[in-house]
Amino acid sequence: MTLFHFVGIKGSGMSSLAQILHDSSYEVQGSDVEKYFFTEEPLRDRKIPIFPFDENNIHHGMTIIAGNAFPDDHPELKRAAELGIEIIRYHDFLGNYMKNFISVGVTGSHGKTSTTGLLSHVLSGFAPTSYLIGDGTGKGVEESDYFVFEACEYKRHFLAYEPDYAIMTNIDFDHPDYFKDLEDVLDAFSDMALRVKKALIACGDDLNLQRIHANVPVVYYGFEESNDFAAKNIIKTEDGSTFDVFVRNEYYHTFTIPLAGDHSILNSLGVIALCHYEGVPVNVIQERLSSFLGVKRRFSITPINGRIIVDDYAHHPNEIRATLQTARQKYPDRELVAIFQPHTFTRTSALLEQFAETLSAADHVYLCDIFSSAREKSGNLTIHELVEKIPGATYLDLENVRLLDNHNDAVYLFMGAGDVQKYLYAFKDKMAKDETA
Template identity: 75%
Template sequence: MTVFHFTGIKGSGMSSLAQILHDSMNEVQGSDVEKYIFTEEPLVERKIKILPFDADNIVPGLTVIAGNAFPDTHPELVRAKELGLEVIRYHDFLGHYMDQFTSIAVTGSHGKTSTTGLLSYVLSGFTPTSYLIGDGTGKGVKDSRFFVLEACEYRRHFLAYKPDYAIMTNIDFDHPDYFKDLDDVMDAFNQMAMQVKKAIVACGDDHHLQQIKANVPVVFYGFDEANDFFAKNVVKTSDGSSFDVYVRNEYFNSFAIPSAGDHAILNALGVIALSHYEGVPVDIIKDRLSTFGGVKRRFTITEYDDKTIVDDYAHHPTEIEATLQSAKQKYPDREIVAIFQPHTFTRTAALLDSFAASLSHADSVYLCDIFGSAREKSGTLTIDDLVKRVPGAKHLKIEQIAELEEHGNAVYLFMGAGDDIQDYMNAFKRLIEQGETA
């Protein structure tokens, strides 16, 4: 039996892959920082051993899977090479692993995680399906027909994959520490498209995706009636959205989803199109769409007596706008308070004005210090550069968290990709809970 060691096992993709290999009857262990990260919860549930980083973790007989965040000079990877062990990067391993299934890669600048989670849930109601979701959730299912995976464009890692299908949600400029400009991003997605074997399901409302080049059919979805699959007669309420779907101008069926926001309808359309293409009965699609509970850190709601806290991974202006739109649909009569921590100095600098524009849609805005990355230099940029651009925004330190209580029965949106925003949210939750028990 192969024993897999994951260097960086708490990474969102790494945690998911470790779960899949464990579920597939492999022996799995891993190492990471000792700080708590939410992605470790399913590892602990499976009793997968998590060790602190240490070269001594590496012993003969292991196959080492290395997280993309860790250089070849990491002590564990150096020791593995000294022992002559196989060291394989996360995305390279995944590229080989997926070949045994009908594989579906979900990619795009935004919406990957939610769409991967939704597609996995729908297909699992039809036939055994294994999946890897970027929220740290993975599952290996015996005799799986499908393998659904989230495919990230960062550093072109998704080019390690040659999937049967791809769902492409959108193309936007992001990861400015790697991509030079939007044309560079487009080039990466075009390279990915050329590697797809059967078909691409792409959002036709995104004009960048309209330009995608591929050797396989491209099926478009969206609100525009020029798309192959389009939504019409949309009804939005605080409980979600309902809509009719037309396939090449012919009525197909009506669907309802519990999620709010246009982006949630678009994600559902992509899943409907792919499922229809693979012969999933419409009654299964309808039932699974209507009962999907969401994925971690994507509009995750905690309700208190008079306050609502939403945890969301939004860390790009487009995602912030989508999250705010969802909040206003779900809570039309409540004040929307945005608490946002920018993720990386390079992204904040490159998109500073766009961040300001998206955040201005909230009723009140609090901004936390920028979450820096180990791979970048901060330069002279600070959170004050963003505070000055958002009318009425305030710089919030964690010791000032009680200031949020002045907004009473508001909806508090905690948004960001770094770990620190979770600390802010948990501090505010503790404050509320103390007040309720006092």
Template identity: 65%
Template sequence: MTTYHFVGIKGTGMSALAQILHDSGETVQGSDIEKHFFTEASLNEKNIEILPFSADNIHEGLTVIAGNAFNDEHKEIVKAKELGLPFFRYHEFLGEWLGKYTSIAVTGAHGKTSTTGLLAHVLSENYHTSYLIGDGTGKGHEDSKYFAFEACEYRRHFLEYHPDYAIMTNIDFDHPDYFTSIDDVFQAFQQMAKQVNKGIIACGDDEHLQHIQANVPVLYYGLSDTNDFQAQNLTESEQGTTFDVFVRNTFYATFTIPQFGTHTVLNALSVIALCHYEGMTTEQISKLSTFGGVKRRFDEKEWKDQVLVDDYAHHPIEITATIDTARKKYPDRELVAIFQPHTFTRTKAFLNEFAESLKLADAVYLCDIFGSAREDSGKLTIENLQELIPEAQLLELEETEQLESHSEGVLLFMGAGDIQKFQQAYETQGQEKSV
């Protein structure tokens, strides 16, 4: 019996895939650096062994799956190839694994993780479902009918997949270290669309997605009345957001989600359209109302008289959406943005857009740019962004106590690097003071 060994098992996608294989009855282990990462808790719960990187981990009888962050010179990958072991990159293995199920790829520049999480929740409430979410959550079942998974466009990795369905949330220019232009991004999504076997659920409010060509039906969703599935009459309460859905201009049903912000309604609408197309009842689909959210997407906690929010937002559109959510949920409270840019290439490409989105907050703190080891910083520094935002302050890890001055504020810790350490430092120094 083979054992699956994951090189870089703490990665969000890798962790999720490891859990899926484990839940499906396979023997799983993995290796990674020893620094703590938030995905470890789920792996530990399932007693999946995590080893420090070493060539000695690799031996006969293993099937090796490597994370995309590790090149072919990595010592474990070199050893696996020397021994002639079955070897896959993450996206290659996932592409093969999908064939066992009715597969639904969720892709787009923004909203993938939240939408995959919501879709997995609704499907799981009604059927045996396997799912892989970009927050490191994965679940498998030997009798799964559906497989919902997040499909990333970066380096065109999603072209390894030939899913039954694809939900496409939007097309936007991101990953400027790889894509050359918005047209380059569009061509990647266009190629993906040609690989879908049954149907595409696409946001019709996105001008780029309106031009997608496919060999299968394309159902459009959105707020404008040209869409096949349209949300109308959005109302917000303490419980979340309630809206009516019209299918081709005919009233279908009313749904409630426990989230806030227009983008969360669009995410829900894509799930409603997919489930409707698969013949599910409104009663089944209304399980939307019990979705608790995904990790690092508006993760809230009460802290003294403040609310602390951890959010993965690392693109100007995502920052705008996070601030919009906070504004709708906490209309009478001060919103404080604490932002750590992720990669120098993205910061440089969107410098002005970052400034404009952050200005939507009432106060702004900036943390040093979280760079990739693979990129050259050039002369770009966090001060270049600070200059574009009046009254923005720089935040050092040792000086987080200044955030205490925002009494009853909502503190939005945003970024894709290690922004969590600033929140942890703030909580730690607050505890020390109160002792």
């Protein structure tokens, strides 16, 4: 049997794919840096071997799956090439793998992971479903009918896929280290839409998505009545949201979700539209929506000493806005403390004014040093340029995390796509020590 060796197995998509292949009875191992990433936990739970990068990991009898972040001259990939071993890039492998199933790709500038998680949970209540979620979660189910996967637009990697269906949540300018402008992003999504084989489910409230053309039916969802699937009569509470769904202006069903924020209603609508198209009974859709517990690092809540600690992946102004809106709905009587670590110098520089405007909606703002991705060497920008643009904002480093102690029963929103969790853990440790002192 083939042994799959993953170069960069701790990557969010790579970890998920390794889990799927392991669950499908393939032999799997991988290599990566020794630094801890939360994506390695499900790998270790499955006892999948993880080695430090070393060209000696590579030998005959393997198939190499290479993470997109690693160049061809990476020592392990060079060694594999020298030995004549098959090397397949992650997105190419995934593109071939999904041909065995009814495939549903979830893509968009924001909301991919949450929507992929929700869709895989709902479909799993209807038929055997394998899935790959961008939070490092993957599951291979025997004799699956469906394969649900997160399709990332970065470097146009999603153009390796030809799914039966695609859900597109929105189109926004992001990844400025690769995309030139919004038109360049729109061009990539337009190309992706042409690769869909059965139907495209798209948020019709997004003006950019209205410009998308496809060779298959396009089903729109959103709050506007003009959408094929429209949410009306919305009731929001601290426990979630209830709304009526109209299908082409005809009442379909009233749904309740245990999730806050407009974006959660929209994500649910996209899932409902896809399930309606596939004939999933409405009672199954509602039951599964009700039992969805969320995905990793998307408004993950920990109550401590009367305070609410939230870990969230938000790293774009529109994602921060959604996180703040969610917190206001769930905790209307509490102060919101935003602790934000920008991700990449290029994104921070390109969206500096939008970051300042969005973060200003929090009651208190703390800003951590910019996280430098492997995609870029460094930047001339510093976090202090953002601090100066937000009235009352405070610079935060690990040495002065005690400053967060000034806000009693507040909601603390730790946001970012880098290692903002180290500030969260430091704050938790401080509170634990204070409690035992």
